[in-house]
Amino acid sequence: MSDTHASSVAFVRETAIEPAPPPATETGLIKWVRENLFSSTMNSILTVLSILAVYYLLTLLLPWIMNGVWDASSIRECREKLDGATGGCFAVLAERWHQLVFGRYPQDSYWRPMLAFVLMFAAFAPVLFSNLPRKLLIGTALFPFVAYWLVWGGSVLVPVAVLLGFVAGYLVYSRLVDQSFAMGFVGGVVAAILFWWASGFVVTEDASFMSLPAVESRDIGGFMLNLILGVVCLSVSLPLGIALALGRQSSMPIIKFFSVIFIEFIRGVPLITLLFVANVVLAYFLPPGSNFDLILRVMIMITLFASAYIAEVIRGGLAALPRGQYEAGDSLGLDYSQSMRLIILPQALKISIPGIVNVAVGLFKDTTLVSVISMFDLVGMVRGPILASTDWNGVYWELFGFAALLFFVFCYGISQYSQWLERQLQTDHR
Amino acid sequence: MAMTDTAPARTDANISDEIAISIENMNKWFGTFHVLRDIDLTVNRGERIVICGPSGSGKSTLIRCINALEEHQKGKITVDGTVLSSDIKNIDTIRSEVGMVFQHFNLFPHLTILENCTLAPIWVRKTPKREAEETAMHFLTKVKIPEQANKYPGQLSGGQQQRVAIARSLCMRPRIMLFDEPTSALDPEMIKEVLDTMIELAEEGMTMLCVTHEMGFARQVANRVIFMDEGQIVEQNEPEEFFNNPKSDRTKLFLSQILGH
Ligand SMILES: Nc1ncnc2c1ncn2[C@@H]1O[C@H](COP(=O)(O)OP(=O)(O)OP(=O)(O)O)[C@@H](O)[C@H]1O
Ligand SMILES: [Mg+2]
Numbered sequence: 001m002s003d004t005h006a007s008s009v010a011f012v013r014e015t016a017i018e019p020a021p022p023p024a025t026e027t028g029l030i031k032w033v034r035e036n037l038f039s040s041t042m043n044s045i046l047t048v049l050s051i052l053a054v055y056y057l058l059t060l061l062l063p064w065i066m067n068g069v070w071d072a073s074s075i076r077e078c079r080e081k082l083d084g085a086t087g088g089c090f091a092v093l094a095e096r097w098h099q100l101v102f103g104r105y106p107q108d109s110y111w112r113p114m115l116a117f118v119l120m121f122a123a124f125a126p127v128l129f130s131n132l133p134r135k136l137l138i139g140t141a142l143f144p145f146v147a148y149w150l151v152w153g154g155s156v157l158v159p160v161a162v163l164l165g166f167v168a169g170y171l172v173y174s175r176l177v178d179q180s181f182a183m184g185f186v187g188g189v190v191a192a193i194l195f196w197w198a199s200g201f202v203v204t205e206d207a208s209f210m211s212l213p214a215v216e217s218r219d220i221g222g223f224m225l226n227l228i229l230g231v232v233c234l235s236v237s238l239p240l241g242i243a244l245a246l247g248r249q250s251s252m253p254i255i256k257f258f259s260v261i262f263i264e265f266i267r268g269v270p271l272i273t274l275l276f277v278a279n280v281v282l283a284y285f286l287p288p289g290s291n292f293d294l295i296l297r298v299m300i301m302i303t304l305f306a307s308a309y310i311a312e313v314i315r316g317g318l319a320a321l322p323r324g325q326y327e328a329g330d331s332l333g334l335d336y337s338q339s340m341r342l343i344i345l346p347q348a349l350k351i352s353i354p355g356i357v358n359v360a361v362g363l364f365k366d367t368t369l370v371s372v373i374s375m376f377d378l379v380g381m382v383r384g385p386i387l388a389s390t391d392w393n394g395v396y397w398e399l400f401g402f403a404a405l406l407f408f409v410f411c412y413g414i415s416q417y418s419q420w421l422e423r424q425l426q427t428d429h430r
Numbered sequence: 431m432a433m434t435d436t437a438p439a440r441t442d443a444n445i446s447d448e449i450a451i452s453i454e455n456m457n458k459w460f461g462t463f464h465v466l467r468d469i470d471l472t473v474n475r476g477e478r479i480v481i482c483g484p485s486g487s488g489k490s491t492l493i494r495c496i497n498a499l500e501e502h503q504k505g506k507i508t509v510d511g512t513v514l515s516s517d518i519k520n521i522d523t524i525r526s527e528v529g530m531v532f533q534h535f536n537l538f539p540h541l542t543i544l545e546n547c548t549l550a551p552i553w554v555r556k557t558p559k560r561e562a563e564e565t566a567m568h569f570l571t572k573v574k575i576p577e578q579a580n581k582y583p584g585q586l587s588g589g590q591q592q593r594v595a596i597a598r599s600l601c602m603r604p605r606i607m608l609f610d611e612p613t614s615a616l617d618p619e620m621i622k623e624v625l626d627t628m629i630e631l632a633e634e635g636m637t638m639l640c641v642t643h644e645m646g647f648a649r650q651v652a653n654r655v656i657f658m659d660e661g662q663i664v665e666q667n668e669p670e671e672f673f674n675n676p677k678s679d680r681t682k683l684f685l686s687q688i689l690g691h
Contacts, residue, residue, distance in 0.1 A: 322534075322536075324532060324534055324536035325538070327536060328532065328536035328538065330499060331499060331525055331530040331599075332526070332550035332554065333523075333525040333554045334549075334553060335518070335522055336518075338553050343538055346540050347540050350540065427584060
């Protein structure tokens with residue numbers, strides 16, 4: 001305090017006391033722990049129990065992982081190296097990774113599915129992220145044909161002919177659709193089929209043109225097969241599911257009837273039954289000697305299965321929209337397809353995202369069921385060739401743990417994406 | 431609403447002899463329930479008509495029949511020279527000429543205000559996007575909310591949403607506007623802003639059919655007030671006559687109920 005003021009005024013504050021740090025109980029970690037872990041007796045007990053449980057699990061898991069043997073040629077060698085200590089025999093993953101991931105795919109061609117896998121991300125990007133330029137969707141449309149050619153090989157003419165058939169169908173459709181939708185649709189389908197039939201001659205004529213070594217469907221396996229089945233079936237079943245959901249709401253009795261019958265029938269049958277049908281029963285109906293690819297048959301079944309579920313999820317979304325939305329679209333003069341595409345579906349699909357993701361994740365995991373009809377997907381590979389071999393008979397934990405981890409990574413990714421998407425689409429109460 | 435009787439003089443010069451809507455002997459049933467009975471109504475171009483009546487009397491159903499949101503079973507409706515049939519193309523044509531404003535706004539919540547206004551012009555009228563946006567801004571300015579153009583409906587107040595709904599209809603440049611209780615879902619302080627917008631529209635000579643219980647609005651802008659009960663048009667008259675000398679007992683009862691307190 002200075003003298004000048006001290007004489008005239010009783011008290012003058014010239015320096016402020018430094019702000020004191022809050023008591024330790026109010027800051028950072030300690031505060032958080034008190035509030036979140038020990039806020040009540042019950043909470044404290046639960047916290048302690050959880051810590052004990054985590055500790056117990058780690059004491060089991062950590063040595064198993066840390067002591068793991070990565071370099072051995074059989075389970076016996078693993079055991080010798082471990083010499084009685086706990087430890088995983090991860091050598092099986094190191095030795096058999098190519099079977100787990102690619103099945104019996106020719107080793108010198110691994111670059112082909114890998115390239116297709118990388119391209120897949122590029123192809124999905126404009127679909128998943130709407131802020132990317134729309135022109136990239138052309139790449140998305142071409143991707144299935146490129147991917148087919150890369151994975152299955154053979155002449156490039158086959159996928160090109162299929163693609164051109166779609167283009168021809170679309171051109172005819174867009175010409176006729178002005179007159180009536182039904183005419184355009186039928187015309188388009190007929191044009192595409194005619195084109196495919198005609199191009200069949202050209203393709204068989206010159207089967208070696210720009211061809212990659214062909215790979216048999218039965219050699220495609222491992223996690224790659226799960227991915228192919230999951231991605232293809234989901235991509236096809238989503239539009240199919242939308243169509244079925246709209247069909248079920250349709251005012252046209254025949255369309256409505258068939259949609260309901262289809263959905264109810266498919267939902268009432270276990271997927272595994274459908275897979276057996278694909279595997280065995282379909283063979284009786286096909287002309288003998290016709291080689292209707294098993295993977296294709298399975299894809300059709302899984303797609304039908306998923307589309308019925310997706311249709312029901314989307315129907316829920318459609319039902320959640322107030323009738324006023326339909327009426328507003330109608331009163332502005334939008335026609336049926338416009339109001340569906342621009343008003344109803346964007347909102348209904350947004351509501352349905354959690355349900356669709358649920359179906360997607362479930363479906364992706366269900367692709368492992370194909371191991372039951374002796375296809376060698378990831379689980380089929382583990383159960384079949386690997387566990388049955390004398391070298392690796394008995395390494396369950398490592399193999400199934402690896403399978404679980406792979407599936408978890410992908411499913412978690414899907415779920416994270418969907419949550420991000422929901423936040424992006426949140427426009428009601430920002 | 432506090433709206434005085436000394437309202438600005440009605441611009442009756444706007445009314446032409448041309449017929450905008452003609453409804454002849456129209457009947458409608460919901461199942462076996464006879465909602466509209468023998469409705470006859472002619473609306474000239476530029477006329478502003480207010481429809482009132484007790485709840486359930488069929489007011490909404492009547493104006494929804496005009497743009498085919500409800501299908502009528504008997505009789506003939508002619509809108510702007512086009513006879514309403516069940517042909518979808520014909521219905522879409524009429525709908526794009528007739529604007530409609532709903533009680534609950536029915537804006538599209540996933541689109542911005544601007545996109546709400548440009549959607550139909552772009553897809554139905556095939557207007558280039560730039561031009562549609564200019565038109566939309568013009569009408570948003572007119573309803574006095576151009577600054578909200580890039581927000582979403584959920585971020586606006588009820589009154590603002592209803593004005594957007596009006597602008598959205600106007601962007602289609604309709605020749606007739608239908609209003610179904612546009613202010614009855616609004617808080618009192620927001621009613622005025624919506625009514626002001628509607629009054630402005632009326633003064634410009636828009637043909638309007640308006641279901642409302644805002645009697646101040648009826649006195650100020652209507653050429654004709656129609657009273658409906660049990661699916662019938664019971665009485666119609668100029669507003670002054672209608673309010674001061676109601677003819678039928680039902681009208682008197684209705685008026686005493688809504689004006690009495
Ligand atoms: N979709 C429908 N199906 C069956 N009955 C209906 C339907 N819509 C309306 N109604 C009935 O038709 C009658 C007239 O309904 P409307 O909505 O036209 O009445 P309103 O005069 O507009 O009444 P409010 O003032 O309450 O809006 C009512 O009795 C109603 O219950
Ligand atoms: Mg009503």
